Amino acid sequence: xxxxxxxxxxxxxxxxxxxxxxxxxxxxxxxxxxxxxxxxxxxxxxxxxxxxxxxxxxxxxxxxxxxxxxxxxxxxxxxxxxxxxxxxxxxxxxxxxxxxxxxxxxxxxxxxxxxxxxxxxxxxxxxxxxxxxxxxxxxxxxxxxxxxxxxxxxxxxxxxxxxxxxxxxxxxxxxxxxxxxxxxxxxxxxxxxxxxxxxxxxxxxxxxxxxxxxxxxxxxxxxxxxxxxxxxxxxxxxxxxxxxxxxxxxxxxxxxxxxxxxxxxxxxxxxxxxxxxxxxxxxxxxxxxxxxxxxxxxxxxxxxxxxxxxxxxxxxxxxxxxx
Amino acid sequence: xxxxxxxxxxxxxxxxxxxxxxxxxxxxxxxxxxxxxxxxxxxxxxxxxxxxxxxxxxxxxxxxxxxxxxxxxxxxxxxxxxxxxxxxxxxxxxxxxxxxxxxxxxxxxxxxxxxxxxxxxxxxxxxxxxxxxxxxxxxxxxxxxxxxxxxxxxxxxxxxxxxxxxxxxxxxxxxxxxxxxxxxxxxxxxxxxxxxxxxxxxxxxxxxx
Numbered sequence: 001x002x003x004x005x006x007x008x009x010x011x012x013x014x015x016x017x018x019x020x021x022x023x024x025x026x027x028x029x030x031x032x033x034x035x036x037x038x039x040x041x042x043x044x045x046x047x048x049x050x051x052x053x054x055x056x057x058x059x060x061x062x063x064x065x066x067x068x069x070x071x072x073x074x075x076x077x078x079x080x081x082x083x084x085x086x087x088x089x090x091x092x093x094x095x096x097x098x099x100x101x102x103x104x105x106x107x108x109x110x111x112x113x114x115x116x117x118x119x120x121x122x123x124x125x126x127x128x129x130x131x132x133x134x135x136x137x138x139x140x141x142x143x144x145x146x147x148x149x150x151x152x153x154x155x156x157x158x159x160x161x162x163x164x165x166x167x168x169x170x171x172x173x174x175x176x177x178x179x180x181x182x183x184x185x186x187x188x189x190x191x192x193x194x195x196x197x198x199x200x201x202x203x204x205x206x207x208x209x210x211x212x213x214x215x216x217x218x219x220x221x222x223x224x225x226x227x228x229x230x231x232x233x234x235x236x237x238x239x240x241x242x243x244x245x246x247x248x249x250x251x252x253x254x255x256x257x258x259x260x261x262x263x264x265x266x267x268x269x270x271x272x273x274x275x276x277x278x279x280x281x282x283x284x285x286x287x288x289x290x291x292x293x294x295x296x297x298x299x300x301x302x303x304x305x306x307x308x309x310x311x312x313x314x315x316x317x318x319x320x321x322x323x
Numbered sequence: 324x325x326x327x328x329x330x331x332x333x334x335x336x337x338x339x340x341x342x343x344x345x346x347x348x349x350x351x352x353x354x355x356x357x358x359x360x361x362x363x364x365x366x367x368x369x370x371x372x373x374x375x376x377x378x379x380x381x382x383x384x385x386x387x388x389x390x391x392x393x394x395x396x397x398x399x400x401x402x403x404x405x406x407x408x409x410x411x412x413x414x415x416x417x418x419x420x421x422x423x424x425x426x427x428x429x430x431x432x433x434x435x436x437x438x439x440x441x442x443x444x445x446x447x448x449x450x451x452x453x454x455x456x457x458x459x460x461x462x463x464x465x466x467x468x469x470x471x472x473x474x475x476x477x478x479x480x481x482x483x484x485x486x487x488x489x490x491x492x493x494x495x496x497x498x499x500x501x502x503x504x505x506x507x508x509x510x511x512x513x514x515x516x517x518x519x520x521x522x523x524x525x526x527x528x529x530x531x532x
Binding site for chain 2: 052053054055056057059076078079080081082084185186219223224225226229230231232233234235236237238239240241243254255256257259262271272274285286287289290293310322
């Protein structure tokens with residue numbers, strides 16, 4: 001190896017180490033469950049800490065170990081099981097994480113998962129961004145139709161082929177500058193395109209920083225995330241012809257219950273209808289529906305694409321919030 | 324949904340179950356007839372559109388499945404909660420339904436109409452492993468039984484992201500009791516966290532969306 005090559009490798013290696021060091025300065029240990037603690041990221045200078053909701057087993061007596069090794073108690077501000085994020089508050093004084101500018105992440109970029117699973121110090125793993133999904137990232141038009149592309153959801157996700165060791169939940173995924181790309185959470189409930197890869201690279205994915213910030217704002221203000229609500233109970237259904245052609249897809253959600261007084265009831269949705277799309281974004285299972293019901297859509301009129309009596313049908317429904 | 328009323332035949336090994344299912348369907352506007360034995364099915368005149376069969380064992384599922392295939396009618400299995408659908412049912416590409424015994428009349432009727440149209444409606448738990456690779460852990464734990472009404476209440480608040488203390492206030496019960504219910508919800512849904520419980524419940528249709 002030439003000196004030049006060796007210098008370049010050394011510089012890369014040192015660069016990665018400083019990225020971890022910078023990110024670790026805002027990465028804390030969150031002890032709110034038995035066995036393995038989780039990680040968290042200081043999100044604001046007034047002491048808001050974001051972590052993974054699934055790592056919060058007990059809500060009282062949560063302790064947070066700061067980068068300087070000291071241990072403080074934390075209050076639970078709010079939790080959002082749907083996005084697997086929770087918000088804690090500690091006394092201020094820890095520098096908040098620096099976020100990557102929105103939209104700067106690209107598939108192929110180097111990424112590091114940083115965590116603080118023990119008192120021994122930060123841990124990290126390296127990979128590249130393997131996939132990006134979310135606003136503008138996962139648009140799926142339906143077969144055989146020309147339509148305006150519509151985002152399937154407003155939450156953004158990343159997947160990186162980093163290893164999530166125990167205690168990495170709630171920690172940040174960072175770029176080579178140590179800036180936070182997002183928060184590492186559980187794969188459960190993740191986007192469809194990630195779910196099928198379950199087990200391939202650990203069990204997690206990353207909620208992107210912009211979505212985390214939106215969730216933080218909602219949790220800070222309301223203590224919870226009000227998601228849009230339709231008011232249906234459903235079962236996945238595999239369609240046969242000619243309905244499959246009419247829908248442009250082979251799966252949908254059979255409506256098996258419509259709760260009285262809900263947006264679904266008011267909008268005229270009937271038991272027996274098959275929901276196949278919302279605003280032209282396909283709905284194939286309950287996860288698709290759950291993700292389409294974003295907080296931003298509360299109070300919004302949306303067009304539902306249905307199969308009713310074997311034929312395509314459309315309804316406009318004003319979404320509410322579950323109270 | 325269908326232009327003509329659906330001709331439904333209900334079979335269950337026990338008369339009480341049979342009458343129970345038939346009653347639910349009548350309540351949902353259908354006019355089912357009841358078959359006292361599987362052997363009697365091909366004697367039923369006029370021919371019927373769909374068979375609803377209560378099944379308590381894998382053997383019963385296979386027997387009913389083969390019979391339905393021979394008769395050329397779609398079938399909806401109303402299954403005991405601890406029963407996993409055999410591979411043959413999962414592999415079937417049309418005209419099959421699988422619901423738990425906890426299903427209500429409207430739900431059952433909606434499933435019947437969809438299956439009669441040739442669609443496949445499966446409890447999401449049953450679809451976890453298409454191709455029939457049994458996931459024994461799931462099968463074993465789904466036998467833990469349906470959620471109680473109180474657990475469903477707790478699940479609803481849990482889905483909203485309410486912490487235990489707030490759920491306790493909403494339901495007027497102690498935080499300790501809420502913790503107990505949450506633990507039970509997690510166990511019954513085979514979930515290791517609230518996040519997983521909410522996702523699983525939504526997939527299984529236990530939470531309205």
